[in-house]
Amino acid sequence: MPDRKNATTTQAGVLRPDQLAQYVDLVRLPCAPSLEPWVENYWRLQWNLPSGTSYRSSTLPHPACTLSVEHGWTREGVTEPVVVTGVLTHRFDVVLAESGWVFGVKFRPGGYASFTGTVARTLRDVPVAPPTPFRSETVAALAELGGHLEVDHCRTVVDAALAPYTRDVEPEYETVLDVIGTMLGDRTLIRVGQVEDRCGIGTRRLQRLFERYVGATPKWVLGRYRIHDAVRDLDDGYTGSLAELAARYGWFDQAHFTREFTELVGVSPGTYQL
Known part of the structure; x- marks a missing residue:
């Protein structure tokens, strides 16, 4: 183990x-x-x-x-x-x-x-x-x-x-942890397809494992970690532009970042930054 x-x-x-x-x-x-x-x-x-x-x-x-x-x-x-x-x-x-x-x-x-x-x-x-x-x-x-x-x-x-x-750890659960570790360890991975390639796992198997063990999709998990990163930076006093913050964590445009951030956090990143 x-x-x-x-x-x-x-x-x-x-x-x-x-x-x-x-x-x-x-x-x-x-x-x-x-x-x-x-x-x-x-x-x-x-x-x-x-x-x-x-x-x-x-x-x-x-x-x-x-x-x-x-x-x-x-x-x-x-x-x-x-x-x-x-x-x-x-x-x-x-x-x-x-x-x-x-x-x-x-x-x-x-x-x-x-x-x-x-x-x-x-x-x-x-x-x-x-x-x-x-x-x-x-x-x-x-x-x-x-x-x-x-x-x-x-x-x-x-x-x-x-x-x-406590029990012996199932190999499939260990696979889930390895995927999660990859998501967290390399923040340049912004699409599930990239994670699959890095971990050598197919789409259907990954979706099945996440439904069984995690309860949410790989795409959702990866997206939440990106929002967590952005919120942490804002809480730590980030003073740069929101466009730069969006680009740092893989959003292709600020509007998309603002929409996802607002849907989850409840206020826009600009408001949260104040």
């Missing part, structure tokens, strides 16, 4: 991260080495806002599923503390108010389907799903976590709860 300490995701996603940090405390943590083939990282989100104060957190979609434990102020649709969020193809908005605590397991692209034996396509655009692939004792152990516990203790509990589900 190849080393899977390497990232299979971009570090972008949270819109206006500096603003979010004024309202919540976000911590990312590593998982146990035995879980690294499937899990990208853990994260803990905690907030305690004054009465009458709220904040809308917006996140761009990643091609990955999340298992989360949520207590306190919860998002729409959450009625039990342990839930699964599938791959979302749209911006993910959550209004935060009062006090709340979330501990999330961010799986790698395809990782949740491989880890649980499910088909990722069935979870596409499902923001809240029950954790049915996991045994009742696993769900019960996770539900006991909360803000009263140290974050490192929570990490240890989650490591132990998920450890019984």
Whole structure:
């Protein structure tokens, strides 16, 4: 099994991260080495806002599923503390108010389907799903976590709860990770055909693998990574022209870039840059 300490995701996603940090405390943590083939990282989100104060957190979609434990102020649709969020193809908005605590397991692209034996396509655009692939004792152990516990203790509990589900990694899932790694490692690849040539994989097989494991098409994943790159640059204070930014990440014209950016982010790149 190849080393899977390497990232299979971009570090972008949270819109206006500096603003979010004024309202919540976000911590990312590593998982146990035995879980690294499937899990990208853990994260803990905690907030305690004054009465009458709220904040809308917006996140761009990643091609990955999340298992989360949520207590306190919860998002729409959450009625039990342990839930699964599938791959979302749209911006993910959550209004935060009062006090709340979330501990999330961010799986790698395809990782949740491989880890649980499910088909990722069935979870596409499902923001809240029950954790049915996991045994009742696993769900019960996770539900006991909360803000009263140290974050490192929570990490240890989650490591132990998920450890019984580890298995041999399927070659097809390993292929998905290799394709994702190629997409992330060479940002000059802007068309799926280029990725197929680089990875030596046919169109129909790639589409089948992504539907089974990722839940979204290769074209969608590649496009999301390009938007993530552009948003990250803007958040980092990019001051160049938008035409140059569009060309940097493979758009042939600024109008096309503006349209795709606006559809996903909700505002134009010029407005976001302000």
